[in-house]
Amino acid sequence: MAKKSTRDRMKNEINAGSMADIAFLLLIFFLVTTTIVEDKGITVKLPPWSEEEPDITKLKERNVFSVLVNAQNQILVRGELTRVRELKDLAKEFIANPSKREDMAEKPTMAIISLKNDRGTNYRTYLEVYNELKAAYNELWNELSLRKYGVPYTEEMPTAYKREIRGEIPLVISEAEPTNFGEE
Amino acid sequence: MSKFSKKRGKSDPEVSTASLPDIIFMLLFFFMVVTVLRDSELKVSVNTPFASELLKLEEKSLVNYLYIGRPVKKFQDVYGTKPRMQLGDKFADIAEIPLFLEKHKIKVPEAKRPRITSSLRVDGDVTMGIVQDVKTQLRKSGQLKVNYSAKKRPN
Numbered sequence: 001m002a003k004k005s006t007r008d009r010m011k012n013e014i015n016a017g018s019m020a021d022i023a024f025l026l027l028i029f030f031l032v033t034t035t036i037v038e039d040k041g042i043t044v045k046l047p048p049w050s051e052e053e054p055d056i057t058k059l060k061e062r063n064v065f066s067v068l069v070n071a072q073n074q075i076l077v078r079g080e081l082t083r084v085r086e087l088k089d090l091a092k093e094f095i096a097n098p099s100k101r102e103d104m105a106e107k108p109t110m111a112i113i114s115l116k117n118d119r120g121t122n123y124r125t126y127l128e129v130y131n132e133l134k135a136a137y138n139e140l141w142n143e144l145s146l147r148k149y150g151v152p153y154t155e156e157m158p159t160a161y162k163r164e165i166r167g168e169i170p171l172v173i174s175e176a177e178p179t180n181f182g183e184e
Numbered sequence: 185m186s187k188f189s190k191k192r193g194k195s196d197p198e199v200s201t202a203s204l205p206d207i208i209f210m211l212l213f214f215f216m217v218v219t220v221l222r223d224s225e226l227k228v229s230v231n232t233p234f235a236s237e238l239l240k241l242e243e244k245s246l247v248n249y250l251y252i253g254r255p256v257k258k259f260q261d262v263y264g265t266k267p268r269m270q271l272g273d274k275f276a277d278i279a280e281i282p283l284f285l286e287k288h289k290i291k292v293p294e295a296k297r298p299r300i301t302s303s304l305r306v307d308g309d310v311t312m313g314i315v316q317d318v319k320t321q322l323r324k325s326g327q328l329k330v331n332y333s334a335k336k337r338p339n
Contacts, residue, residue, distance in 0.1 A: 014202055023209045039241040041333040049323040117312050124233040124308035131235040138237055183313040
């Protein structure tokens with residue numbers, strides 16, 4: 001009993017205790033490296049629907065930055081043909097109006113960006129235009145935030161700061177009912 | 185006679201189960217690799233455009249997805265090539281949006297309902313007509329938080 005026979009000693013098994021550890025290591029590796037497709041996009045707030053016609057308020061022309069996109073995906077900014085990549089700087093200059101020009105927004109709170117597209121406009125172009133306009137606001141907010149608080153503007157910053165900044169430069173992108181000239 | 189019984193006694197009848205976890209984990213990995221996490225099969229082709237001003241959608245349970253694009257090859261015989269909308273796992277009309285939103289809403293706790301977002305996954309080559317109709321219907325249904333799904337623009 002006390003002395004084991006030679007055969008008993010030979011019958012040795014591989015220790016499977018560490019097997020689980022190895023498997024778990026692999027499992028964790030895969031868990032970490034797997035990228036689940038993230039949902040990202042441009043968030044917008046649509047205006048509530050109302051049956052009655054919106055009352056026409058006469059706005060000063062200098063406060064309105066009109067952007068028209070036609071069915072050929074051409075962009076008209078304040079009557080001039082423009083390319084997408086110029087849009088952001090134009091919008092920024094219009095809202096901030098650093099040189100106090102007569103034909104640009106009196107102050108950022110009064111600036112209105114009016115966006116109008118055709119039913120035949122490509123969605124890609126529409127989103128690019130919207131993206132540039134949003135980028136203009138984001139950059140302005142960022143600059144203001146750096147100036148006032150010394151931190152860049154992020155979604156995670158304190159709500160009070162954010163509200164202050166958004167109050168000073170409110171996001172106003174007004175979308176008109178699209179025209180219908182070029183729908184497929 | 186005695187020779188045979190002796191041989192039987194010598195051999196070990198048990199099968200080693202030490203390799204069982206390996207086999208199981210191999211299966212697990214196989215399934216992990218081949219599984220694509222998607223709640224519904226896409227019947228329209230959606231290739232979202234690129235953008236830079238992106239926001240992440242936080243809680244998946246608060247998001248409902250509306251797909252707009254041209255039907256994939258398989259469905260073109262039946263549905264043609266005009267852009268269509270897909271809700272859940274089937275083609276749908278614009279008029280079905282309110283019911284779709286309501287079905288999603290009842291699954292969400294009441295306190296979180298104001299934070300429900302509609303994610304519009306729209307193909308870049310679709311014209312604005314159908315998108316506009318969807319947007320109008322969303323506004324009529326009181327679903328005002330909308331996210332235009334887009335990909336990060338590579339620098």
